[in-house]
Amino acid sequence: SQQGEEDPQALSIQEGENATMxxxxxxxxxxxxxxxxxxxxxxxxxxxxxxxEREKHSGRLRVTLDTSKKSSSLLITASRAxxxxxxxxxxxxxxxxxxxxxxxxxxxxxx
Amino acid sequence: GAVVSQHxxxxxxxxxTSVKIECRSLDFQATTMFxxxxxxxxxxxxxxxSNEGSKATYEQGVEKDKFLINHASLTLSTLTVTSxxxxxxxxxxCSARGWAGIYEQYFGPGTRLTVT
Numbered sequence: 001s002q003q004g005e006e007d008p009q010a011l012s013i014q015e016g017e018n019a020t021m022x023x024x025x026x027x028x029x030x031x032x033x034x035x036x037x038x039x040x041x042x043x044x045x046x047x048x049x050x051x052x053e054r055e056k057h058s059g060r061l062r063v064t065l066d067t068s069k070k071s072s073s074l075l076i077t078a079s080r081a082x083x084x085x086x087x088x089x090x091x092x093x094x095x096x097x098x099x100x101x102x103x104x105x106x107x108x109x110x111x
Numbered sequence: 112g113a114v115v116s117q118h119x120x121x122x123x124x125x126x127x128t129s130v131k132i133e134c135r136s137l138d139f140q141a142t143t144m145f146x147x148x149x150x151x152x153x154x155x156x157x158x159x160x161s162n163e164g165s166k167a168t169y170e171q172g173v174e175k176d177k178f179l180i181n182h183a184s185l186t187l188s189t190l191t192v193t194s195x196x197x198x199x200x201x202x203x204x205c206s207a208r209g210w211a212g213i214y215e216q217y218f219g220p221g222t223r224l225t226v227t
Contacts, residue, residue, distance in 0.1 A: 031214045042117075042204060042220035043155075050214070088154065097214050098145065099206075101155045 005102055006089055012108040019076040021105045023089035024069075031092040032065055033099065034074045036085045043088070046074070081111040114138055115207050117219035124195055124226055132190045132222045134205030140185035141207035145216060146178075149202040161188055195226040 007022040023032070031050045035043040049056045049065045049072070056063050062075040076083055086106050090099040114137040124130050134144060143162050147155040159175075161167035161182035169175045177199075179191040188207075192199050202223050206216040 033214075035218075040202075040221075040223070043206075043218040045215070045218070048214060090155075092214050097208075098157060098160055099216060100157070101147075103154045 006087070006105045008105060009103070010106045010108075012110065013079055015079060015081055015109055015111050017079055019079050019083070019107055019109070021074045021076075021087055021089075021107070023072045023074070023102055025072075025089075025091045025102075026070065027091075027093060029067075029091040029093050030097050032063075032072050033090045033092065034061075034063060034072075035088045035090060035101075037088065037104075038085045046087075076107075079107075079109045081109050083107060084109045113209070113215075113217040115141075115205065115217045115219040117203075117205055117222050119222060120220060121223040122225070124224070126196055126226055127194055129191055129193045130195055130224060132192075132203055132205075132224075134188045134190070134207065134219050136186045136207045136209070136217070139207075139209040139217075141188070141209055142185065143208045144182055144188040145206045145208075146180060146188075146190050147204045147206070149204060149221075151202075155204060158190075192224065195224070197226045200224055200226045 005024050033048045034046040037043050047058050047063050049063050060077045065072045086104045088101050088104045090101045116135045118133045146158045149155045158173045159167040159169045167180035182188040204221040206218045
């Protein structure tokens with residue numbers, strides 16, 4: 001069953017603008033991860049945030065985690081056309097820390 | 112580092128035949144491997160989790176006799192789709208986790224299976 005629910009489902013922005021994507025989940029987690037997937041390709045790991053962390057940065061990416069609200073956000077600053085892809089949040093839970101993926105957000109960055 | 116490969120990248124087979132997909136960790140030892148399937152424009156659904164040397168743990172609703180998983184070594188796991196049918200057509204993705212991190216999973220590039 002899916003745990004993460006991303007919002008919005010689709011996002012279209014102009015190159016240079018910032019893109020904000022949200023993810024909500026339902027149960028307790030060990031960590032939350034964001035992935036990118038280009039059409040028909042495998043997943044690229046973007047960033048992992050642990051349940052005891054509130055914010056992490058990686059290049060143009062900024063992720064926040066609010067465990068009280070069971071939500072996370074991914075911010076991509078100064079977007080580029082190459083950022084066009086589907087983005088998934090995935091929550092890790094349990095001893096085996098298996099991942100449960102959300103439905104994904106389709107991001108289109110117009111040049 | 113942490114590269115995972117899959118073979119083949121795509122395969123077309125006839126209904127009723129079996130297809131084997133390999134997942135390899137190229138530069139680390141994978142203590143745990145995961146198999147997912149993804150339908151077009153949909154999310155990844157976990158099918159099963161396998162630990163090296165033991166039987167795979169299947170998610171609810173996944174037929175273990177249809178999707179045979181073998182994790183015989185620390186660098187190789189295989190998924191065999193037995194007696195494939197058109198509804199098994201999907202994108203199959205594996206991921207692997209090593210000794211170092213309990214959270215990080217490294218994903219393969221996926222295998223596109225089309226059953227005619």
